[in-house]
Amino acid sequence: MPSRRDLLRCAVVGVAVATALGAGALAWSSTLLGEYSVMGMGSGGTTGGAGHAGHGGQGAAAGGAAEASGLLDTVSVTDLAADPDRPADVRVELVARQGTVDVPGGRSIEGYTVNGTSPGPEIRARQGDLVEVVLVNESVADGATLHWHGIDVPNAADGVAGITQDAVPVGGRHVYRFVAADAGTYWYHSHQVSHVQVERGLLGAIVIEPAEPDGRIAAPTDGSPLDVTALLHIYGGQHTLNGRVADERVSAPPGSTVRVRVVNTDQGTAAVWAGAPFRVVAVDGHDVHEPGEIEGQRVLVPAGGRVDVAVRAPDRGAVRLHVGGARSIVIGDASAEASAPPVRQPSTTLDLLAYGTPEPLTFDAASPDRSFDYVISRRFGIIDGRPGNFWTINGRMFPDVPMFEVAESDVVAMHVRNDSGDVHPMHLHGHHVVVLARDGVAASGSPWVVDTLDVHPGETYDLAFVADNPGIWSDHCHTLPHAVDGLVAHVMYEGVTTLFTINGEAGNRPE
Structure with a gap:
């Protein structure tokens, strides 16, 4: 029997839906997915440059996707592979x-x-x-x-x-x-x-x-691990560090520098802070140019994102690095953990838009070949008979969402705007993007290069990347239940096709 809370929730949703329909304030969409190919997904969100609309429609079977795209010379995604003759290292x-x-x-x-x-x-x-x-x-x-x-x-x-x-x-x-x-x-x-x-x-x-050792991280002289991974994950409500419901200790000689690689595999943002100065030396696998010391601030790591921080072991005792809020790593003299008590999370956040010092980009982001909008919102609709308040991209509900079509070597600009009430860690496969501006404020620090970026409600970001990796690439929210409810688009290179389908006999369900 439904609980009183369930009945109340149903009643509230029913009233909201009825009100929206009666007032004509919200446009409903109904989609039956069945088997479909991403080759037949929706139109692009071009705003300028040489960009143009991508594929339209509600989705098509893969068997005529290449013909429907109008492409004469195509390459399959399966052909875009590493050298098959090279032996593995x-x-x-x-x-x-x-x-x-x-x-x-x-x-x-x-x-x-x-x-x-x-x-x-x-x-x-x-x-x-x-x-x-x-x-x-x-x-x-x-x-x-x-x-x-x-x-x-x-x-x-x-x-x-x-x-x-x-x-x-x-x-x-x-x-x-x-x-x-x-x-x-x-x-x-x-x-x-x-x-x-x-x-x-x-x-x-x-x-x-790296092929050459990082000079900022001294090589260990006594066998101590000076490069450690801190993988965060929540298992059934249990906050873990490297799979364990426990803090960790890293023995490090006084004055040595430990690189801690924080990997956020969860569905929400994680915070990193310490009771002593530290530096962010890399974000999402890309080095920060001339990172300064951070003290009294936290670093926020999006769902799916990574930050590498450099922590100096004190001359005496130890220092505690908090990772993810519930877990921490004690670095230094392992027998002096009492000298590194927990520290309250700072209320101020490091702004990576202004952290480090500038460095020239390897491409001209001011003159893009393609420019796209990626506007996140939501509306009521029905997908496969399931009613809900689904995510939209550029006003369209999945699968009629943009297919951002590019050509190899294009400089691509993307303007991302979050008109929803949730934080969205946006993740582009196959590429890294440089953050040019947030809310119209230009980047002033080290190039902020990411593959996963938290976009908060009401925020806008101007991003750019070079289309240098041909394929069909997902561009989706890494709060994965959001992707299930339609917050996923794709970047497609001209001339690339796939014969794989979703919801067919192979049982493919990427989200």
């Missing part, structure tokens, strides 16, 4: 399983593991290595994939079910190959039923070490 097998996840220090949950644990094993490679990962699906009933979040892989390796591959069924395997071109901190996760599989543990960290 790093080779890893990852086995995905569905079942009980042991959470040390807490209670077990039902979810997913990779090689028997969650998070799965951390993958380490060196810049320039060719990485080969074999995904084996031992028991994930809905199928699984691996997406390399933040790594600008070739499109065939992007791991998005229904766009770049079919979900790997139970008993199946799939090989991902990519060159680790950019040093930095990244993570991998499933992009099949991702709002469930990611939340319940099908994920892990990947670190690409």
Whole structure:
């Protein structure tokens, strides 16, 4: 029997819907998805430059998608791959399983593991290595994939079910190959039923070490780990650090500098702060130019985002770095933890728009070849018979959302505006974007280069990137339940096509 609260909620929704319909204030849309291809998704949001509208319509079966696009010379997403003849420098097998996840220090949950644990094993490679990962699906009933979040892989390796591959069924395997071109901190996760599989543990960290050592981080002299990963995840309401409901301790010689790679795999923003000065040396895998000391401020990390911070071990005792609010890392003399008590979270936030010092960009962002709007809002509608207040992009509800069509080598400008009441960590696959301005205020610090950006209610951002990685790329909110409800668009290169479909026999459900 429904509870009184459920009945009240239904009544409130019913009144709101009836009022909206009666007043004609909101336009309803009804969409039956069925099997569809992203090749047939909605129109572009061009505002100037050489941009133009992309594909229109409510979605079409993939079997005539290439013809419908009007493209004569096309390349399949599966052909956009790393050199097949080059041997791998790093080779890893990852086995995905569905079942009980042991959470040390807490209670077990039902979810997913990779090689028997969650998070799965951390993958380490060196810049320039060719990485080969074999995904084996031992028991994930809905199928699984691996997406390399933040790594600008070739499109065939992007791991998005229904766009770049079919979900790997139970008993199946799939090989991902990519060159680790950019040093930095990244993570991998499933992009099949991702709002469930990611939340319940099908994920892990990947670190690409620079070809040359970072001179800001001294090499250890006594075997102490001076480069550590801090992967944040919530398992069934339990805040964990590297999979454990516990804080961590890093023994470091006095005066040494420890690099802490914070990876936020959760659905909301995480905060990082300390009781002593520290620096943000990288954001989303890209170095900050001449980062200054931070004291009395917090650093906010979007869902899916990463920050690398450099913390100096004190001459005596230890310092506590808070990561994610509920967990922390004590750095320095492990026997002197009492010298590093918890510190209240600062109320002021570091503004990455003005942090560090300027450095020239590698492209002319002032003269884009394509310019697009990406306006986030929401409205009432019905998708597959499910009524709700769904997200819209440029006023359109999924799947009639923009397909931002570009050509290789284009400089692309994007104006993002959040007209909704929620924070949206927007994530573009296959590329990094530079933040040019927020709310009309131009960037004044180090180039702020991201693949995941929190856009708060009422905010606008001006972004730019170079279209240098051909493919069909998702551009979506990484609060994954938002993506399920339609907050996902795509960047499509001219001449690229896919034969994979969503909601068909392969069971592809990327969000």
